[in-house]
Amino acid sequence: MNTQTIDSNFAPWENAEETPLIDFQNVTKRFGEFTAIDNLNLKIYEREFFALLGPSGCGKTTLMRMLAGFENPTEGTIILDGQDIAPVPPNKRSTNMMFQSYALFPHLSVADNIAFGLKRDGMAKGDVDARVDEMIRLVQLGKFAKRKPDQISGGQRQRVALARALARAPKLLLLDEPLGALDKKLRQETQFELMDIQESTGTTFVIVTHDQEEAMTVASRVAVMDHGKLVQVDTPDRIYENPNSTYVADFIGDVNILKGHASKTDAGCTIAWGEGQPEINTSCGTELRGAVHYAIRPEKIAVSADKPDAANVLKGTVLDIAYLGNISTYYVKLATGEVIKAQAANNRRISRRSFTWEDEVYLSFTDTAGVVLAQ
Numbered sequence: 265m266n267t268q269t270i271d272s273n274f275a276p277w278e279n280a281e282e283t284p285l286i287d288f289q290n291v292t293k294r295f296g297e298f299t300a301i302d303n304l305n306l307k308i309y310e311r312e313f314f315a316l317l318g319p320s321g322c323g324k325t326t327l328m329r330m331l332a333g334f335e336n337p338t339e340g341t342i343i344l345d346g347q348d349i350a351p352v353p354p355n356k357r358s359t360n361m362m363f364q365s366y367a368l369f370p371h372l373s374v375a376d377n378i379a380f381g382l383k384r385d386g387m388a389k390g391d392v393d394a395r396v397d398e399m400i401r402l403v404q405l406g407k408f409a410k411r412k413p414d415q416i417s418g419g420q421r422q423r424v425a426l427a428r429a430l431a432r433a434p435k436l437l438l439l440d441e442p443l444g445a446l447d448k449k450l451r452q453e454t455q456f457e458l459m460d461i462q463e464s465t466g467t468t469f470v471i472v473t474h475d476q477e478e479a480m481t482v483a484s485r486v487a488v489m490d491h492g493k494l495v496q497v498d499t500p501d502r503i504y505e506n507p508n509s510t511y512v513a514d515f516i517g518d519v520n521i522l523k524g525h526a527s528k529t530d531a532g533c534t535i536a537w538g539e540g541q542p543e544i545n546t547s548c549g550t551e552l553r554g555a556v557h558y559a560i561r562p563e564k565i566a567v568s569a570d571k572p573d574a575a576n577v578l579k580g581t582v583l584d585i586a587y588l589g590n591i592s593t594y595y596v597k598l599a600t601g602e603v604i605k606a607q608a609a610n611n612r613r614i615s616r617r618s619f620t621w622e623d624e625v626y627l628s629f630t631d632t633a634g635v636v637l638a639q
Contacts, residue, residue, distance in 0.1 A: 275499075276309040277485065283346075285310045285435065285468050286331065291340035293326055293492075300326040302492040303340070310435075313462050313469045315479035318489035318515075324472045326492075328438050331470065332361050345435055360434040362442050366425035368413040375400065375409040378428045385432065399427035402461060419450045423457070430465060439471040443478065455481045476516050480504065488512050504561075509639050513559040518593075520565075520604050526556045526636060535636070538600040545575045548636035560634035565606035565627050567594050567619060574628035580604065582623045594619065596627055 276282040284307035293301040301323045308314045316324035329335040330342060333354030342349050349357060360381075368377050378399050382392045400409055403423035408416050413424065422442065429437055442458075443451045459482050462469045473479050479486050480500040487497045488511075496508045507513035510521055524537030524544070532547040535558050544558055571577060580596040583603060587610075594606045606627055608618070619625055 274311070274484065276312070277307065282309060284308060284343075285312075285345055286470075287341075287343040288327075289341045289343065291330070291337045291342060293323075293330065293335060294338045300492050301330075301337075304492070304494060306487065306494060306497065308468065308470065310468055311466050312484045313459065313471070313482055315483035315486045316470065316472045316489060317474070317476060317479040317486050319474060321491075322489040323492040324487075324489050325440065327489075328361075328440060328470065328472050331436065332359060332438055333357055358435040359438060360429045360432060360436075361438040361440065362425050362429040363440050366413075366421050368421060368424060368428075370413055373410050373412060374405055374416070374424050377413070377424055378431050381428065381432050395431055399431050402430070402464065403427045403457075418447075419454055422454060426458070426461065430461070430467060434467065436468050436470065439469060441473055442471065443473075443475075451478070452481075458482055480516070488515060506635060507559065507637070510557050510559065510637055513635065513637065518562050518605060518607075520560050520562065522558045522560075522602070524556060524558055526553055528553065532631060533636070538598070538602060540599060541578065542576070544634070545631045546634055546636060547632060557637045557639070558634050559637055560629060562593060562605040562607040563591075564633035565604065565629045567596070567606045567608055568626050568628065569619070569623070571626050572628045575631040576629050576633075578604065578627045580625060580627060582619050582621055582625055585619070585621065594625070596625060 286308040288304050288306040291301055291304045292299065304327075316327055318324050326335060330337060331344070333349070333352065336350055345358060369380065372380065375396050379392050379396045382395055387395070400406055403426060405420060405423055405427070408420060413421050416424070426442070443454055455478060458469070471479070471482065483500060485497060486500055486503055488495045488503065490511060496503055496512045503512060504516055507516065513519045514521065522537045522544070524535040526533050526535050526548055532545065534543040534545055535556065536543050537558065546558065548556070566572070578598060580598040582594055583597040584595040586593040589610065591607050591609055594608070596604050596606060598604060604627055
């Protein structure tokens with residue numbers, strides 16, 4: 265698929281002079297006594313692939329429905345391309361929405377499904393045909409243009425729905441759990457297809473998902489939500505490596521979280537955390553003192569039979585092992601009763617595991633491997 269590659273330095277959110285395409289200004293949405301969105305401020309920029317991520321009921325779908333025009337804010341303003349969209353009806357907005365169900369017309373062919381909205385808009389037949397051909401090429405469905413939706417696969421139906429949504433050239437495309445109906449392997453393949461198409465068209469995509477892996481794969485930025493609030497908005501790598509709270513650290517990927525007490529040292533800081541356990545040597549912000557949480561990803565922890573020379577070393581017993589093909593996760597129980605997860609890549613084809621149940625092992629990690637969090 266031919267794509268126009270977005271500049272690797274693409275980061276309009278870091279430029280204070282950049283005008284956002286979407287600007288939520290102190291937006292609150294209530295349903296009776298329930299507050300779905302709580303005084304939210306958010307800027308989304310042109311050509312972004314932006315993900316709203318969070319558990320069911322966190323408010324991400326309500327945000328999307330307000331953008332689409334199916335709901336209006338109780339308080340606050342939503343600006344789209346410089347215009348307050350509250351008085352603009354859904355069919356007059358420069359947005360389009362792709363639903364999880366795809367909502368294709370079963371009696372129409374692939375081409376006619378894509379053409380439907382264009383014909384409703386009164387576009388000339390020659391222009392409709394040209395635009396449909398362009399969209400079919402974009403989603404690589406040339407061989408299937410005359411087939412009905414029940415004659416193509418789930419992944420192909422997903423692409424038809426995407427082509428139909430993009431046919432009217434919206435400034436903003438909203439995707440509501442668009443890959444939820446696909447199996448895992450097809451879902452992963454389709455994620456990259458979505459990224460290619462988004463880059464090729466330059467359309468701003470906003471995707472709602474509860475799938476953290478999906479959000480981390482496709483998005484330029486991710487907004488992690490909880491109870492109608494934005495907990496953290498950042499690039500996927502920063503959210504994973506530098507979560508701003510235990511909620512984000514725990515929601516994104518696997519993590520070990522230890523409660524402790526931070527003290528400043530000349531080299532950084534130490535965290536006293538478990539009776540009889542060595543203090544954790546780490547780096548932490550100047551404002552972090554006293555009660556803290558220490559979050560460390562399992563892949564940052566090495567497992568060895570012999571005691572290594574490392575900044576941090578803990579000793580424990582292998583309680584359980586999860587073999588996942590490319591990696592193995594070891595659940596190691598410490599003397600305190602704390603269970604620490606550590607991961608090792610299975611980069612060699614061997615007949616037996618390096619460690620087995622009830623083996624005594626050492627866990628080691630560097631002083632920069634984890635993150636110290638105040639909450």
